Amino acid sequence: MSGNTSSALKNIKNKQRRQKVFGEIKQAKSKQKHKLRAERAKEERENPELREQRLVENVPETIDSKRVYDETIAAEVEGEDEFQAYFADAAKEPKILLTTSAGAKKPAYEFADMLLDFLPNTTFIKRQKEFSMVDMSKFCANRDYTTLMVINEDKKKVTGLSMIHLPEGPSFYFSVTSIVDGKRIKGHGRATDHLPELVLNNFNSRFGKTVGRLFQSIFPRQPELQGRQVITLHNQRDYIFFRRHRYVFRNEEKVGLQELGPQFTLKLRRMQKGIKGETVWEHRPDMERDKKKFYL
Amino acid sequence: MKFIVAADDTGSLKEVICSRGTDTSKQDAVQPKSIKNYRVDTGNSFRNKITKLVNFQSTYLIGARVGGEVSIYDLVNEEETPEEEKYSLLHTYKLDVDQKDKPVSLIKLSPLDSILIAFESSKVFIIHFQGDEFDYAPIPVTLPSTKSINAFVANPNVEGVFAYGGQENDLQIIKLYEQPATGLMFNDKVEFKPKVLFNAKNVKNDHLDLRVPVWISNILFLKDAPTPDAYKVLTSTRYGQLRIYDTTHGRRPVKDYKICEKAIVAMTFGDEQQESVIVTDVHNLIGKYSLIKEDEKALKIHSASAGDVVRPVLKLLGKFSQGGNTGATHALENAEDEVLVAGGLDRYLRVFDIETRDILAKVYLGVEVLSVLVDDLEDEEEEVEEGAEKKITIQRKRRRDIEKAEESDEEEMWSKLDEKKSKR
Numbered sequence: 001m002s003g004n005t006s007s008a009l010k011n012i013k014n015k016q017r018r019q020k021v022f023g024e025i026k027q028a029k030s031k032q033k034h035k036l037r038a039e040r041a042k043e044e045r046e047n048p049e050l051r052e053q054r055l056v057e058n059v060p061e062t063i064d065s066k067r068v069y070d071e072t073i074a075a076e077v078e079g080e081d082e083f084q085a086y087f088a089d090a091a092k093e094p095k096i097l098l099t100t101s102a103g104a105k106k107p108a109y110e111f112a113d114m115l116l117d118f119l120p121n122t123t124f125i126k127r128q129k130e131f132s133m134v135d136m137s138k139f140c141a142n143r144d145y146t147t148l149m150v151i152n153e154d155k156k157k158v159t160g161l162s163m164i165h166l167p168e169g170p171s172f173y174f175s176v177t178s179i180v181d182g183k184r185i186k187g188h189g190r191a192t193d194h195l196p197e198l199v200l201n202n203f204n205s206r207f208g209k210t211v212g213r214l215f216q217s218i219f220p221r222q223p224e225l226q227g228r229q230v231i232t233l234h235n236q237r238d239y240i241f242f243r244r245h246r247y248v249f250r251n252e253e254k255v256g257l258q259e260l261g262p263q264f265t266l267k268l269r270r271m272q273k274g275i276k277g278e279t280v281w282e283h284r285p286d287m288e289r290d291k292k293k294f295y296l
Numbered sequence: 297m298k299f300i301v302a303a304d305d306t307g308s309l310k311e312v313i314c315s316r317g318t319d320t321s322k323q324d325a326v327q328p329k330s331i332k333n334y335r336v337d338t339g340n341s342f343r344n345k346i347t348k349l350v351n352f353q354s355t356y357l358i359g360a361r362v363g364g365e366v367s368i369y370d371l372v373n374e375e376e377t378p379e380e381e382k383y384s385l386l387h388t389y390k391l392d393v394d395q396k397d398k399p400v401s402l403i404k405l406s407p408l409d410s411i412l413i414a415f416e417s418s419k420v421f422i423i424h425f426q427g428d429e430f431d432y433a434p435i436p437v438t439l440p441s442t443k444s445i446n447a448f449v450a451n452p453n454v455e456g457v458f459a460y461g462g463q464e465n466d467l468q469i470i471k472l473y474e475q476p477a478t479g480l481m482f483n484d485k486v487e488f489k490p491k492v493l494f495n496a497k498n499v500k501n502d503h504l505d506l507r508v509p510v511w512i513s514n515i516l517f518l519k520d521a522p523t524p525d526a527y528k529v530l531t532s533t534r535y536g537q538l539r540i541y542d543t544t545h546g547r548r549p550v551k552d553y554k555i556c557e558k559a560i561v562a563m564t565f566g567d568e569q570q571e572s573v574i575v576t577d578v579h580n581l582i583g584k585y586s587l588i589k590e591d592e593k594a595l596k597i598h599s600a601s602a603g604d605v606v607r608p609v610l611k612l613l614g615k616f617s618q619g620g621n622t623g624a625t626h627a628l629e630n631a632e633d634e635v636l637v638a639g640g641l642d643r644y645l646r647v648f649d650i651e652t653r654d655i656l657a658k659v660y661l662g663v664e665v666l667s668v669l670v671d672d673l674e675d676e677e678e679e680v681e682e683g684a685e686k687k688i689t690i691q692r693k694r695r696r697d698i699e700k701a702e703e704s705d706e707e708e709m710w711s712k713l714d715e716k717k718s719k720r
Contacts, residue, residue: 071320071660072643078333078662079305080342206643206662273641278561278578278624280641295622 063237068293072206082168083213086146094218096122097140100151102129108153111179114262115149118231118244120195120220133162137275141167147218161266163214169274172214174240174266182244182261189246189258194227195220196244202235207281208296211240211268229260238296240266268296297647297657298672301627301639302349302359304664307340308333309349309359309369309383312645315675318657328659334383335369348402349667352411356425357383357669360399360413364391366423368430387430393419400462401448407455409479412437414448414460424482437472437488441465446534451517451527457493459529461512467496467531467541494527497547499539503602511535514563518570530587532575534559538585538610553610554595555585562628564636566650572613574636574650576625582616582638584653618655619646627668635673639665 005025012018044051059065086092096119100108104127112124131139133150140148145166152160158179164171182188198219203212215233228248234241242264248256271280281295301310314328346359346367357369366389393415401414410424420437439445445462455475461467470490473481499508511534518528522544529541531549536556539549558577566572566584576582587610594609616636623641630636635656636648641664647657 069321069323072662075660075662079303079307081305084342273624278641279580280623282579282622 063292066292068290070205070294073204075206077206077209081210081213082165082170083217086165086217087213090221092146093220094121094147095145096120096147096149096218097136097145098122098124098149098151099127099136101153102127104151104153105156107156107158108151110181111151111153111158111176114179114181114264115151117182117191117262118196119149119218133164134275137164137166149218160269163218164275165214165217169272169277170210170214170280171270171272171274171276172211172268173270175269176264176266178263178265180261180263182259185259185261185263187258189260191229191244191246191260192227194224194229195222196227196229196231197223197225199230199232199234201232203233203296205294205296207271208235210271211235211296235296238267238294240268240296242266297635297670297675299637299645300349300357300669300671301645301661301663301665302346302667303333303661304345304666305342306333306336306663307342307345307361308336309346309357310334310661310663311383312659312661314647314657314659316647316656318659319655320660321658328657331659331661332379335367335385345666347399347666348413349669350402350404350411351669351671352404352425353406356386358402358404358411359667360402362398363395364393364397364415365389366391366411366413366434386428389423389430389434391415391419391421391434392436393417400446403448403450403458405450407479408473408477408481410482412448412450412458414445416444416446416462418442418445418462418465420448422488424479426479426482432482435486435488437490440468440470440490440492446511446513447515447531449515449517453517453519453521454527457527458490459515459517459527461496461510461515461531463511463534464509465512466498466510467494467512467515467529468492469494469527469529469543494541494543495547496541496549499548499552503597503599503605509535511559513560516563516565516573520570530563530573532560532563536560536577538573538575540587553590553608555609555612556581556583561624561626564628564630565633566613566630568633573610574616574628574630576628576638576640578624580621580623580625582621582625582628582636584613584616585610586613614653616646616648616653616655618648618653619644619658621646627665629668629670631670631673635670637668637670639668 009018009022012021098112098115100112116122116124137148148164148166150162151158158176161174161176200212200215203209228246230245230247232243244260246258246260250256270282272278273280297314299312301312303310311332311334312328313330315326317326318328319325320327344361344363344365346361348360350358352358355371357371359367361367367385368387369383370386394417397415397417399413400416403412405412409426410422412422414420418439420439421434422437423434424432443462443465445460445465448460451457456473456477457469457471459467459469470492472488472490498510502508512531513534514532516530518530521528526544531539536554536558538553538555540551542550556577558579560575560577562576564574566574571588572584572586574584589611590608591611592608593606595607597605599605621642625638625640627639634650636650639645643661643664645659645661645665646655648655
């Protein structure tokens with residue numbers, strides 16, 4: 001068809017006429033497409049099996065589905081890790097200390113406010129310059145905190161988020177982008193104080209599972225289901241998207257979703273063993289050369 | 297090739313049998329013949345993981361655990377040994393150290409039929425074996441200082457001479473026992489009294505006249521000692537320096553090079569002549585450095601007060617970068633100056649050709665590697681060839697299938713196109 005279009009246009013020397021003809025062809029094509037769709041929809045309404053068959057057969061290829069083979073996805077997780085002590089103790093609930101980088105400005109506090117909205121059992125403390133991350137980790141571990149979070153702000157922009165599992169690591173550093181306050185989301189709802197449910201998507205590789213465990217460890221294990229609130233951490237191509245919704249079951253098939261916000265995107269930059277110890281993984285720009293290789 | 301690995305996550309042993317060309321990251325490459333866990337049971341976890349493994353005269357496999365346990369496993373495995381009885385636990389010694397104390401070194405003292413275990417807290421023990429009885433109690437050795445240590449090595453050229461060092465604990469060379477020593481000395485009550493042979497002095501202050509901190513991470517004895525009772529020692533530090541000490545040339549190092557910014561974790565010689573050294577850092581570096589050649593102007597420091605400082609650095613001969621290592625490498629083993637076995641935090645075991653630095657095998661283990669033991673370097677030739685042939689035939693078959701499939705696809709497409717055309 002495109003060949004037809006170009007041959008039809010080729011001989012028209014007047015640009016305006018050519019544009020007009022092109023517009024007409026385009027419109028005709030789209031009309032045709034819509035007609036086809038309407039017909040198909042009608043057929044499928046009468047015979048729902050056809051729709052199912054089409055959906056099964058017509059699966060689009062995505063970068064995700066073409067992912068480079070990763071043997072760690074299928075492999076079974078062996079042994080224990082530093083999160084084991086936290087998860088083994090059923091009575092233990094997350095206790096988080098939130099602070100900012102030294103000399104942080106307004107955006108960091110605003111972001112902290114956003115985080116405080118959904119992070120349970122969190123204390124915010126103004127950062128004091130004289131204490132390093134390692135010092136703070138030590139103080140927090142002594143006071144039974146399970147996670148230390150530090151917001152990194154640079155030139156009045158929130159750029160990163162460090163998370164250190166206590167008492168003995170590991171330490172993670174994420175870059176933070178695309179922060180959208182809940183109020184800016186069209187049709188947003190208002191969050192309630194209920195403990196949210198947690199959905200972790202696509203943390204598949206061995207390394208991704210460790211990152212997933214980190215997020216598991218900062219939310220309480222028993223959500224308050226009556227709140228119908230759910231926090232989603234969706235990993236796609238090593239970007240982790242944070243979203244919060246309220247759901248409602250409209251009938252047996254349909255579920256309504258209302259976004260509560262905030263939204264932001266995390267990308268893992270570094271993971272270290274212990275409290276800022278040896279590097280386990282660090283993002284390098286050349287890791288993005290192969291577009292189909294993912295680490296989480 | 298056969299390797300035994302000490303796993304961090306499970307605190308147990310893992311046996312890997314693979315051949316050259318293995319790569320678990322590629323579906324169509326050769327896959328390892330077997331990866332098996334041993335001794336996962338019996339209360340082993342990552343809390344009491346094995347940090348050092350040693351093959352004791354091909355009869356015992358000895359692992360030193362965090363918290364002071366020393367596990368002796370049976371290494372004599374016949375073909376008929378059932379799987380569950382392989383590497384069976386023969387004995388466990390419980391040494392009197394702190395719960396979190398980490399073994400930094402496990403050395404076999406072959407003429408003494410003993411092993412020496414050194415812990416981070418500077419506690420050192422010697423355990424003597426006689427028969428399969430294990431009834432000799434571990435003998436504690438008191439070092440001249442109680443500062444923490446990160447390296448404790450034996451001089452492979454002179455019996456009874458050891459060197460150690462650690463954080464703010466500069467290199468010391470000591471003599472633990474006199475030379476003609478045998479296991480018979482354990483029949484009487486023995487005591488090891490270290491005699492200090494050499495005590496290093498910190499390097500001079502830097503260009504800003506600030507004290508240079510000391511934190512030794514590895515020590516290697518060089519074989520070309522100037523005189524019989526003098527020693528030449530290579531050390532690496534947690535501040536990225538390599539230093540060469542010569543005991544006939546004063547107490548300070550004769551050479552001091554800063555080769556990287558990050559802390560050096562493991563170090564081993566790169567060849568038999570000891571002309572190169574392979575180091576790993578806390579990041580993902582596995583680099584081979586010459587011990588002879590220098591880059592004259594590699595380190596440049598621009599200082600307002602001291603002017604420009606230009607220092608030589610050991611020449612980087614190359615990095616073992618194939619195979620995409622992402623984490624720190626703890627286990628670094630030079631096997632017969634032929635292959636380099638590396639394993640660390642990214643849960644892969646990689647085998648490199650030491651000369652060309654090409655990767656020979658890459659195996660996903662699923663556990664972090666703390667120590668690795670090379671049991672057998674030979675590929676099982678026949679089976680490999682057979683396997684390879686099979687592989688090739690399978691590949692060919694697959695390729696043929698794919699081609700066929702493609703052809704049929706194409707035909708279909710053309711026929712469809714024809715249909716479309718005829719419709720128009």
